Amino acid sequence: MEIHVLVKQTYDPNTLEPNPKTLEPIYERAQTKLSDFDLNALEEGIRMKENFKGRVVVISAGPDVKPLLIREALAMGADEAYVVSDKRLEHADGWVYANVLASLSRTVGNADLILCGECSVDEGGYQVGPRVAEKLGLPSVTHVIRIHAEQEGLRVERDLEEGREVLDVKLPIVLTVGLEINTPRLPSLLMIRAASKKPINSVPLESLGLDENELRPRVVCASVRALKVERKRVVISGSLDEAAEKLLSELVREGLVRI
Amino acid sequence: MLSGPFRENFVLMPEGTDLLMYTVLVPFAAVFIYGVYLRFRGYGVSNLLRDFVAAPRSRITSLLRYAWLQRKVTLDRASGLMHIPLMYGALVLFIGTALVFIDHDILSFFNEKLLRGPFYLIYEVTLDLFGLLFIIGVSLAILRRVRGLKRLREKNEYYAYLGGLLFIGVSGYLLEALRLHVRPVEWGGYSFVGWTVAGYLDYLPMGPELATGIYQVTWWAHALITFGLVAYLPYSNMLHVFISPLNTMISQIRVSSMTTPFNLAELPPDATELRMGIRTVSDLSWRQRLSLDACTDCGRCDVQCPALAAGTNLSPRMVVQKLKSAVWNYDVGRTENVDFFESGVLTEEEIWACTTCGACVEACPVLIRPLEFIIESRRSIVMGGITDQKITATLTNISRYQNPHGYPQSQREALVRELRELGVRTVEEVDDFEYLYWLGCMSSFDPKAKEIALRMARLMIKAGVKFAIMPVESCTGDPARRMGEEGRYQELALSNIETFKRYGVRKVVTHCPHCFNVIKNEYAELGIELEVVHHSELLAELRSQGKIKPIEGKLTTFHDSCYMSRVNGVTEEPRRALEGVRLVEMRRNRTNSFCCGAGGGNYWYEVRRRRRESHERLEEGLSTGAEVMIVECPFCLAMFEDAARSMGVEGKIEIKDLSEVFE
């Protein structure tokens, strides 16, 4: 089985801090990592490979893809990586990424199964999986939390707000997975170093044959600001009864409590 | 004919008994020899010899101290009282029997006799005396089992063995008595026990024939049971009589010393052939195999183990015993070279429960290091890619944020700002510093531990200590190492070492025992020798110079951290620092201290348990009546504060760091 896993490199939200004046995130100080959901997809792909033989290919695109992070993905057990790293993807949205990743997957060829996270930890757009499927003319199932191999195809469980949906699907297909599906293994430092023997193929953006339109983002981000919560800093004093009385009237005035 | 006292061999036994006995002995001896062969094949005799020749002096000293003088066995008084008579009794009886063999089967060819005259008389007295000791030892051992000493495992094997030993001892005297009863000799009184018993036999209505008959039956029973126990020895835990002394010779004593399987700086960048840790029998070194076989199943490690007390799945004794059986099963061809975790010999859960406190190593009377097997198992789990979520998260935090908590560096910057306000400078800004004050992750990120850093800085400034801090600190790598992620540890350590060298750091002071231990003892292997002091040592020194003074008052108890007390033997300095304070000791103190539960990575992840180590320890602290419990480690501080909160005893006992006693 040939499994392609779409993996995004994102900012680590834990290391994003707002500039105290402008409230804009200070990107230069932030670290990058592989998006959590995509690691779940990768882990699932590797488990399938371990059980049913086959190959796992990491597919990644971004403005500045760090080879070290790709190596971490390979160290987990993927066999090979195809990467488009191009400054022009700086402001790419779900549409652009889907176009690039779909073409990249097609270039590599023969995917029986394409896995990716249901969204990314930085933007959380939930766009790429289904769009890639559209682009490649494949069916897709989103929010998958369980995958069983069946005689023909797969049985997958989706986690929906109202409950669980179980579907029998045929390959090839695109599946997007949630965090509940598994715990991704952590490769040790030595495994990461040893993975430097596995090929990382760098693919130029031009060679994918995408046109102007396909590379033009549909969504333009106007600005990103941290939420600032101002506290009112009201001190209520007096005896317990008085204070409770005052607190209550304060809350009523603010419209937080109705009597 | 001989005159004077001499030993008559095979008296009262029919002609030819000796030949018959040797014939019967052959199969027993064969079974014994085969067992010994199987065991020693695993260690390699040449390995043993080479190891001995490498440092004969220290090997012999160690043998004397721990095998002959039983230094560790006697740390538990009652055990010593049982084991020393048993061991020396058995040994002397064995030598006595060997002398009879030499006398009867070797010297007689040359018409010589050893056991005669005054020597023989001394021989008889000695044997009777040690026979008594032997019986006392065995009886005590049986009594301990019958009375249900909790750490002893119930196994039929043990009862059978002890019963057999008791029979050998008692029947030995019976034989002696019957012999003297039927064939009294002038010098019979020297066999004082047998003689006394023989005296009572005279009152029995028993003719010489009957007595001779009983004698012969007892004689054979005595011989056969002895042969049986000897043959069974290499297959049972009694094997320890040979292997434990050997283990005391090869074992390293330092509680938490770890092996370094590679050096990252010298490793080819894409080395793939590396195996690390233990996952199958063939991963075990000869030392480790020997060490496993030395286990007596005494359970003294279990008694001290905090993880076991907290009701996790871990029992250090069982880790050792299970591995020992796994090796044996493989050696006799019962199993393949199977994966310990897949085949269920070990579970990942038990391996992660260990706090690396070293209490098991400290407790083991025969110098086995259960902790070593646990760490090596962790290494093998890490090599295969860990999938436990919490553990993965901790290690990810270390590699991504350079601290196991996963806090951003900006939190540390806040502490550095406050220290600067006190006038503290970084090693970048000054060069005339004596000490680097290594703050450690806890004080950068934990508000209580931050107070320790600020207070220490104030105390050092007041006492005129010249020190500086790092502009940025990353994890020492210690948690990664104790969790088996050697590669990540070395990566961090190497980068820290480089920074130390760049800033000309020679001396380090730190208030974290874990940072202390790793920088002091383990960085050396990776290329830097530093003088490292713990704040307890520095405070003791400043105190003795009269530069700082403790605030006296409340009744106080002191909790020794594992890594200062057991691992580094620092127990008196904090007490010296506390001189003048009303101090009351807990039952388990100094190297016998009981872990707070945070070590070995357990601060960040959690395995299933019934209760918390910290609760048990805090109860011990409370039971002393102390109103203050002083700790010397920021992790202990956090654990006990937490325990006090959840036990609802915050009003009864205050938890303080050692530095908080000074102003």
Ligand code: SF4
């Ligand atoms: S090191 Fe401590 S926690 Fe670990 S097994 Fe030994 S006694 Fe138990």
Ligand code: SF4
């Ligand atoms: S490891 Fe040591 S302390 Fe533990 S059971 Fe074995 S001999 Fe006893």
